[in-house]
Amino acid sequence: MGGKVTCTLGEVKNRADFIVYWGGNPAECHPRHFTKYTLMQKSKFLPRGRKDRTVVMVDIRETKSVKAADIFLQVRPGKDFELMTILRAMVKDQEVSDEQIAETGLTREQLTDLIARMKGARFGVMFFGMGLSMTRGKHMNSAALLTLAAEMNAFTKFVAMPMRGHGNVTGADVIMRWQTGYPFGISFNRGYPRYNPGEFSTVDVLVRGDTDCAFIIGADPGATMPQPAIDHLAKIPTIVLDPHVTHTSRLARVHITTAPAGIAAPGTGYRMDEIPMPLRPALESPYPSDEEVVRRIKEAIAAKPDWMGQQPQMLLSQI
Amino acid sequence: MEMKVIEHATCTFCGCVCDDIELHADETRIHQAKRACVLGKAWFLNHTAEHKYPDALIDGRPATVDEAIEAAADHLYNADMPLVYGMSNTTCEAQKECVEMADLLCGLVDSHTSL
Ligand code: SF4
Numbered sequence: 250m251g252g253k254v255t256c257t258l259g260e261v262k263n264r265a266d267f268i269v270y271w272g273g274n275p276a277e278c279h280p281r282h283f284t285k286y287t288l289m290q291k292s293k294f295l296p297r298g299r300k301d302r303t304v305v306m307v308d309i310r311e312t313k314s315v316k317a318a319d320i321f322l323q324v325r326p327g328k329d330f331e332l333m334t335i336l337r338a339m340v341k342d343q344e345v346s347d348e349q350i351a352e353t354g355l356t357r358e359q360l361t362d363l364i365a366r367m368k369g370a371r372f373g374v375m376f377f378g379m380g381l382s383m384t385r386g387k388h389m390n391s392a393a394l395l396t397l398a399a400e401m402n403a404f405t406k407f408v409a410m411p412m413r414g415h416g417n418v419t420g421a422d423v424i425m426r427w428q429t430g431y432p433f434g435i436s437f438n439r440g441y442p443r444y445n446p447g448e449f450s451t452v453d454v455l456v457r458g459d460t461d462c463a464f465i466i467g468a469d470p471g472a473t474m475p476q477p478a479i480d481h482l483a484k485i486p487t488i489v490l491d492p493h494v495t496h497t498s499r500l501a502r503v504h505i506t507t508a509p510a511g512i513a514a515p516g517t518g519y520r521m522d523e524i525p526m527p528l529r530p531a532l533e534s535p536y537p538s539d540e541e542v543v544r545r546i547k548e549a550i551a552a553k554p555d556w557m558g559q560q561p562q563m564l565l566s567q568i
Numbered sequence: 569m570e571m572k573v574i575e576h577a578t579c580t581f582c583g584c585v586c587d588d589i590e591l592h593a594d595e596t597r598i599h600q601a602k603r604a605c606v607l608g609k610a611w612f613l614n615h616t617a618e619h620k621y622p623d624a625l626i627d628g629r630p631a632t633v634d635e636a637i638e639a640a641a642d643h644l645y646n647a648d649m650p651l652v653y654g655m656s657n658t659t660c661e662a663q664k665e666c667v668e669m670a671d672l673l674c675g676l677v678d679s680h681t682s683l
Pocket of ligand 1: 279
């Protein structure tokens with residue numbers, strides 16, 4: 250689980266009587282999260298379902314999800330880290346000045362009430378979304394929230410879980426962790442994995458122009474990344490694997506159409522709580538699967554001589 | 569037309585990965601996705617098994633998959649610092665192949681998470 254204090258959604262469904270959503274909008278981005286796991290479900294421990302649960306939304310604006318919550322805390326944009334730090338202090342009865350609280354856009358009453366409820370919960374869970382992990386502070390925000398959840402365990406059971414977005418990003422984390430020990434932003438250029446987001450993360454690598462060939466699979470950076478990164482992708486040979494001809498495919502040197510995962514290609518996908526789910530494709534695609542194409546490209550590379558002129562390359566011929 | 573029913577199908581559109589979807593499909597497209605939400609329905613109903621796009625493109629021209637695989641391998645092999653990126657909308661099996669390929673290339677590997 251990568252060191253997080255977390256649990257599965259099944260536990261949330263059955264036990265969580267105090268639920269915080271921080272910087273996420275499940276009503277629009279994860280539409281069945283409320284009904285399947287958090288709000289609506291009844292269980293042995295929460296026989297009255299919604300009535301047994303308290304739901305808090307922390308966000309910078311009133312999203313559609315706020316309607317479903319009992320308490321809405323509107324934090325000033327970019328002040329999430331400050332708010333979490335203040336909460337961590339107040340949970341431990343440390344002094345916090347009024348100015349410090351005012352900076353977050355909330356009042357002391359709101360925070361004291363929140364902390365009383367958090368401590369009074371039997372099982373608390375904090376879900377955090379992109380509004381927290383992708384704004385000012387980024388991974389430091391996630392770290393602060395995870396620490397707050399961990400520290401709450403001095404009083405009651407508390408966990409935290411990221412609301413992962415599109416497709417199988419959780420799977421990518423898990424697979425990279427399994428294979429290399431790190432979740433993303435990895436370089437093999439010394440022959441062993443090294444991890445350094447900021448140096449090896451894609452946007453930075455592209456903006457600096459530090460790569461001379463890009464292999465893009467199951468993503469469309471040509472539509473989502475900043476312009477200097479896209480310009481670099483157009484400059485170097487880019488290879489794209491995707492079920493559609495995407496923005497990135499148009500600036501790529503090679504595009505290969507593949508079967509869409511879960512619809513026409515079988516395999517495994519990870520849920521946001523890191524539970525693997527088998528995919529049950531309904532269609533048969535005229536295109537090959539990602540897995541098959543990547544394996545064949547890998548084998549074609551392995552058949553070429555390595556840097557010492559060994560043929561084929563040592564690494565794969567040993568397997 | 570004969571409809572195939574797939575029970576407990578899995579939707580991978582968002583991180584909820586609902587595994588209780590009932591799909592009604594014929595040869596080329598999915599007609600119904602029961603229990604899926606609006607986003608999930610759109611995801612299932614928008615994909616077809618039609619041959620809509622060329623198998624592969626090299627420099628913008630249609631090519632066979634074999635040619636494209638060779639071309640891709642050449643580009644990656646000749647690069648000093650190749651980058652493997654993305655891996656959100658794909659299976660774990662393909663992700664594992666990607667990491668292995670990056671290892672073989674002594675390159676970079678990264679996912680959406682780093683954005
Ligand atoms: S059905 Fe809706 S909530 Fe469930 S995984 Fe698909 S998009 Fe997400």
